[in-house]
Amino acid sequence: MTRNDTRKADDSDEQRTDGSGPAVSEPTTRPDATSDSLLDDSFDVTSGSLSGDADAVLETRNLDVFYDGVQALQDVTIEIPENGVTALIGPSGCGKSTFLRCINRMNDLIDAARVEGELRFEGKNVYDDDVDPVALRRKIGMVFQSPNPFPKSIRDNVAFGLEVQDKAGDVDETVHRALERAALLDEVEDQLDSSGLDLSGGQQQRLCIARAIAPDPDVLLMDEPASALDPIATSKIEDLIEDLAEEYTVIIVTHNMQQAARISDKTAVFLTGGELVEFDDTDKIFENPEHDRVEDYITGKFG
Amino acid sequence: MATTDESTGTWFGADGQVSQLRGLLFKAGCLGATLLALFLVFVFLVYVAIDAIEPGTADPAWWATVATTVAGPAIVLSIYYYRFAPRAGEVAYTALGLPVAATLLAGGVSIVFRHIVSPHEWLALVVASLVAYGALEFHGRARDAGALERVVVGAAVIGLTIVGVPGLVPSLRTLLLSLPVLPMAPLALLGTFVVPIGVGAGWSVRRARESDRAGLIAGGVTVAAAAIGAVAGPVVGVSWTTWLVLTTVVGVPVGLYVERVYRGGKGVSGLALPVALAAGVVVCAVIVETAGFAGPDVWIDWEFLTSAHNRTPREAGIYPALVGSVMMIIVVALAAFPVGVGAAIYLEEYAPTSGLSGSIVELIEINIANLAGVPSVVYGLLGLALFVKVGELRPGIVIVGGLTVSLLILPIIIISAQEAIRAVPDSQRRAAYGIGATRWQTVRTVVLPRAMPGIMTGTILALGRAIGETAPLLMVGVAAVVRISPRSFFGLFSAMPRQLYSWAQLAKPDFYHGVLAAGVLVLLVVLLMMNGTAILLRNKYQRRD
Numbered sequence A: 001m002t003r004n005d006t007r008k009a010d011d012s013d014e015q016r017t018d019g020s021g022p023a024v025s026e027p028t029t030r031p032d033a034t035s036d037s038l039l040d041d042s043f044d045v046t047s048g049s050l051s052g053d054a055d056a057v058l059e060t061r062n063l064d065v066f067y068d069g070v071q072a073l074q075d076v077t078i079e080i081p082e083n084g085v086t087a088l089i090g091p092s093g094c095g096k097s098t099f100l101r102c103i104n105r106m107n108d109l110i111d112a113a114r115v116e117g118e119l120r121f122e123g124k125n126v127y128d129d130d131v132d133p134v135a136l137r138r139k140i141g142m143v144f145q146s147p148n149p150f151p152k153s154i155r156d157n158v159a160f161g162l163e164v165q166d167k168a169g170d171v172d173e174t175v176h177r178a179l180e181r182a183a184l185l186d187e188v189e190d191q192l193d194s195s196g197l198d199l200s201g202g203q204q205q206r207l208c209i210a211r212a213i214a215p216d217p218d219v220l221l222m223d224e225p226a227s228a229l230d231p232i233a234t235s236k237i238e239d240l241i242e243d244l245a246e247e248y249t250v251i252i253v254t255h256n257m258q259q260a261a262r263i264s265d266k267t268a269v270f271l272t273g274g275e276l277v278e279f280d281d282t283d284k285i286f287e288n289p290e291h292d293r294v295e296d297y298i299t300g301k302f303g
Numbered sequence B: 001m002a003t004t005d006e007s008t009g010t011w012f013g014a015d016g017q018v019s020q021l022r023g024l025l026f027k028a029g030c031l032g033a034t035l036l037a038l039f040l041v042f043v044f045l046v047y048v049a050i051d052a053i054e055p056g057t058a059d060p061a062w063w064a065t066v067a068t069t070v071a072g073p074a075i076v077l078s079i080y081y082y083r084f085a086p087r088a089g090e091v092a093y094t095a096l097g098l099p100v101a102a103t104l105l106a107g108g109v110s111i112v113f114r115h116i117v118s119p120h121e122w123l124a125l126v127v128a129s130l131v132a133y134g135a136l137e138f139h140g141r142a143r144d145a146g147a148l149e150r151v152v153v154g155a156a157v158i159g160l161t162i163v164g165v166p167g168l169v170p171s172l173r174t175l176l177l178s179l180p181v182l183p184m185a186p187l188a189l190l191g192t193f194v195v196p197i198g199v200g201a202g203w204s205v206r207r208a209r210e211s212d213r214a215g216l217i218a219g220g221v222t223v224a225a226a227a228i229g230a231v232a233g234p235v236v237g238v239s240w241t242t243w244l245v246l247t248t249v250v251g252v253p254v255g256l257y258v259e260r261v262y263r264g265g266k267g268v269s270g271l272a273l274p275v276a277l278a279a280g281v282v283v284c285a286v287i288v289e290t291a292g293f294a295g296p297d298v299w300i301d302w303e304f305l306t307s308a309h310n311r312t313p314r315e316a317g318i319y320p321a322l323v324g325s326v327m328m329i330i331v332v333a334l335a336a337f338p339v340g341v342g343a344a345i346y347l348e349e350y351a352p353t354s355g356l357s358g359s360i361v362e363l364i365e366i367n368i369a370n371l372a373g374v375p376s377v378v379y380g381l382l383g384l385a386l387f388v389k390v391g392e393l394r395p396g397i398v399i400v401g402g403l404t405v406s407l408l409i410l411p412i413i414i415i416s417a418q419e420a421i422r423a424v425p426d427s428q429r430r431a432a433y434g435i436g437a438t439r440w441q442t443v444r445t446v447v448l449p450r451a452m453p454g455i456m457t458g459t460i461l462a463l464g465r466a467i468g469e470t471a472p473l474l475m476v477g478v479a480a481v482v483r484i485s486p487r488s489f490f491g492l493f494s495a496m497p498r499q500l501y502s503w504a505q506l507a508k509p510d511f512y513h514g515v516l517a518a519g520v521l522v523l524l525v526v527l528l529m530m531n532g533t534a535i536l537l538r539n540k541y542q543r544r545d
């Protein structure tokens, strides 16, 4: 489970503490060439890994988010490596979902939200004017905190992404594979034409996972994907996440410490007020965290 | 101690602890208001019905016959259903209501085929649409075209087949119409109206029964029943075309419903009610005929429905006004629905919500709500200025009346469609955006399908308002009396409320009692049908959520 990361463990933390003063959204430096794929209409999955620049696929600098002037994320600076699983943990209301929504610009849909700072995906600041959020979201799939299947058939639910993204290929085959990976196929194989709303809550959640992975995104954001699942389905989803992490970058929010410890390579701990307190290898966070507050949170003394 | 018992006794449920009086008074007041409202409406309906039917003119023996052959059995059956078989009761009411509703619909369809789209025009339209569909499908399969190309090809195909370029290129549709030999009108309908419905019926039975044979039988029976009208129609005294419309519009839904009840096996005995009623009517007619009992001198009869206004009240009818109303409603629906729903979609999904432009949008929305309350006379003036003065259209023609009334119901449609769109949960939009759908894709595939039942309900209710509007029609010069139905949307017309208004002003009491009451009943039935459809739609989709 432990991935060997070459980068200095404290890197991110240092940067955070170094970046003193209020965050200003500086005009960003010219992004490197690979990021241009975001502007393209063709969404090439194999956009090529970054040259040089470590292996961070996502990196934020001094990211602040305000909802109607109330700050929900404070000065978050983080570098999320390509492939592997990054867990986001922290007490309720500390801004984990907000952070996820920043990554694929779902915050654009919230009128009250204002994002400042910089968030680079494959080296390109996604908040630049020339970035098309729709194209971005086609590369970054998302599973929401509460299941939200469409009132369509199970098949159409899973095929939705393929349809809107105009992906060619054998739709039925892709649907089956996505359902299988989401550990749902066995239960729904002979009712693919019945409504996705007729499923149980846990099944709906897996349906949403299948829907998110069907179009084959580069990054998968999961907001508590296992919150409504029984232990068996949970372990299947965890298997899926590990499986996906071979090729994809998975960022998962969880309230379950064991789960974070089990499946993630890196863990980010947010604490109340929306600050990123510590970001490090999961083993380090759980065995020997730098900050007392993190230790308190993990051991349940603080929540 | 005894006091504990006593104290608990006073604590739990003792009277006078909480004052109930005000609540009781309030409840009684509300009940009174409800009863008063119901009573007033009921009195009005009875008053109109008595005027239209004139029950006093009938032989008491006639009433006795009706009571024993029709009403009696129906009441006995209803009590039986109510007491012993509620499920059958539901079936009974549906089985009774469906043929009635379908017959009214068939009347509407007949009017459309007689006055608006002739069978040949329908044939040409269907064939041209099929060709267009085939061409588009072929293009889609043959080439992996981009969005722009698809739009261009789509426009070109539709232009060539259906619309045509005025003065330059005739469309396939007009070419077909100018063919020297066209099939007979009923044959054209058999091929392009009955066959598609038969295929639909067969397909639905095939799916329900999971049997190809059953599907084939259902489809075959539909087409055969329509086809034998060539011989059977004249025998019973209706034209083949009328027969076709009746067998498909009435026969198919009733047949499908009966088939479903039998297949489900629940409440089959409910089917007895319509059968008993029909048998009762036949028996009653035979008895009345042989014994010579005089029936009431009803104003609302077949002749009233099918003839034009006349100076003798007994011969006056509502037909041209009925046709005029149908044509006007078609104009209203075609004009107001796309504009209203389009505006609602823009306001809900696209319009800015913050900043200066957001405030402007909010102001506009408030004003739309105000427009819904503007008196209809004012809309009449607006229509007169807009379409007659500026648009230079002839006053009093169908299109002017229809467009004016569309203006009137536009705000209502916008508001109800906005409401329906707003009721789509945001989580659905988020799900779509999160997977990389564009705004247009989200609106088309997620928001609109979900909001459509609500939009339809609001639109139908608004159309119900439109069909009863009188003042705007007076303002745009709709004729008081029209003896022939309008031949096109640019012809002079009268609508039902306008006709009622002119009857109310005639000096002969027979007009403002009998004829007027009959007309009111017809208008109310049409309204009731439209509102009933809206309610059915709403209930059907409410249950699903």
Ligand SMILES: Nc1ncnc2c1ncn2[C@@H]1O[C@H](COP(=O)(O)OP(=O)(O)OP(=O)(O)O)[C@@H](O)[C@H]1O
Binding pocket: A067, A068, A072, A090, A091, A092, A093, A094, A095, A096, A097, A098, A099, A110, A112, A145
């Ligand atoms: N749409 C919104 N409008 C206004 N404030 C919001 C909105 N969404 C979140 N917030 C605020 O931002 C803060 C962070 O919320 P967020 O949903 O990111 O928390 P979270 O860490 O995901 O919590 P949980 O674990 O309960 O899901 C909260 O204080 C919340 O009140």
Ligand SMILES: [Mg+2]
Binding pocket: A096, A097, A098, A145, A223
């Ligand atoms: Mg959350």
